[in-house]
Amino acid sequence: MIEGRHQIKPRLILAVLFSLLLTGQTAAQCILTAEVGRLVEAMESAMARPDGISSSDAADLYRRAQRVSPPDVADRLREAGYPANTHAVDMLIREARTVAQNRLVMSQNVTRLRLRRVEKLRERVCAAEARLEMAGNGSKTHGGAGPSGDEAGLFTGSGGAGNVALRLGMVPVTLVSVVGTIYLMRLGYVWIFALLFNRRKCWVPARLKIGVDVIPGHMSILGRKGCRFQPESPELSLRMEAQAPCIDAHLIVNHLVLPARLEAVHEGFGVVYFGGMLGPGTQKSLLAKSRIEPTLVPKSTPRPKHARTRQPRRSPMGRPETSGAD
Incomplete structure (x- = not known):
């Protein structure tokens, strides 16, 4: 347990802020469909009420589930170059109908899993569109024509030089995300240590x-x-x-x-x-x-500048112990 001042490097702060900025911009500008977005909001609101939802909220939730069009979601996936697999959205619609009928979220874990899968699908679609735009092959918006053959090749491995350009263009974004994630994990570790001890x-x-x-x-x-x-x-x-x-x-x-x-x-x-x-x-x-x-205060572990290097003194009856520093 070598103590010291906890310092946050400015470069790491900038990396985290940039990563969060990219994530926030993507989340604010990119959706699967407006109907899916409204259904997700209603489901999250229902999860926040463990004692049940009102009859009016249940009716609104059921209407939102009915308005979601899986064919529209399938078109959205095809535009981004993904297979038109709407299973995650279908399961969320089914879950929403069940919650509306019971006026209660029966299993928080199951509902959270349904929402997470839809969110992951949205992230993949939005990331695909961002990569297409960065690669200079044109961005696609909801309601537009499907991807051209060259754009679809970026996701199937047949895009040739365009595929290489896409991957090279994603390197800076990937590095920023990795650095930001590592820093946040480190920051979480030092505070968790502080709480535990x-x-x-x-x-x-x-x-x-x-x-x-x-x-x-x-x-x-x-x-x-x-x-x-x-x-x-x-x-x-x-x-x-x-x-x-x-x-x-x-x-x-x-x-x-x-x-x-x-x-x-x-x-x-x-x-x-x-x-x-x-x-x-x-x-x-x-x-x-x-x-x-x-x-x-958080844990910090700088290298001691003035630690003595000689062996620890022995007690008359014992042996030197290892430091066990964390």
Whole structure:
């Protein structure tokens, strides 16, 4: 658990924003058919009411299901170069009729699956049209003529040079999407870690005992696995660094003594692991002693610049432990 400042790189932020912008523009401008879009809205509204929908809402839902034309959807698919397979839409229509008749969504999971499949179909059609437009082969809109043979070849592998141009044109968009997804996954991970281990920014008076040396300071971040210990002065930080790493340390808060391990020193603060994971009650009592309001902070793992490279000191009865840093 090597602590450090959580920094968000500007380039990654721009990549995510650009990816979301592309997605938002596609969703706002591209639909399967207007009738399918209205049916999806009504189904989502019904799902938001687990206790059931009114008779008027049920009647409206049934009308919307009746107005969806699978042949129109099939034409839309053919325009984008896809087989005219309307199974996902057919299943959503059937589900909507069932919900309207019962005035209740019987299975949230089933209904969510129906909606997800229709949304995936819409995304594929819209992405296909975007690729056609980027490749310079002309964009198709709902109600227009079907694709030419050359355009259909872009999806069947018979498009020759046009197919190559299409794939090359999609490379930047694909890279942006991948980078954006990776960044969002990383951001989600650090916050999930913070929630699981309840990492809190605080300012709790404490002392770090290393052998016979006792260093006064504060815990500036406290989690269930360990803490960040900040000595009271730069001189004390240097004294702590000279003894790191050390497996025979103790963290003292008032009359509470916690077995601990000084893992490393980074920019003046010590990375400290507890001998065992703190219980929620113990952590709560420690945070109650904070001189500032404890706030949740994400996990971050920079490489310590001032960690000592020598072997950890051995206790008289034990062996050095592995760091287990996460």
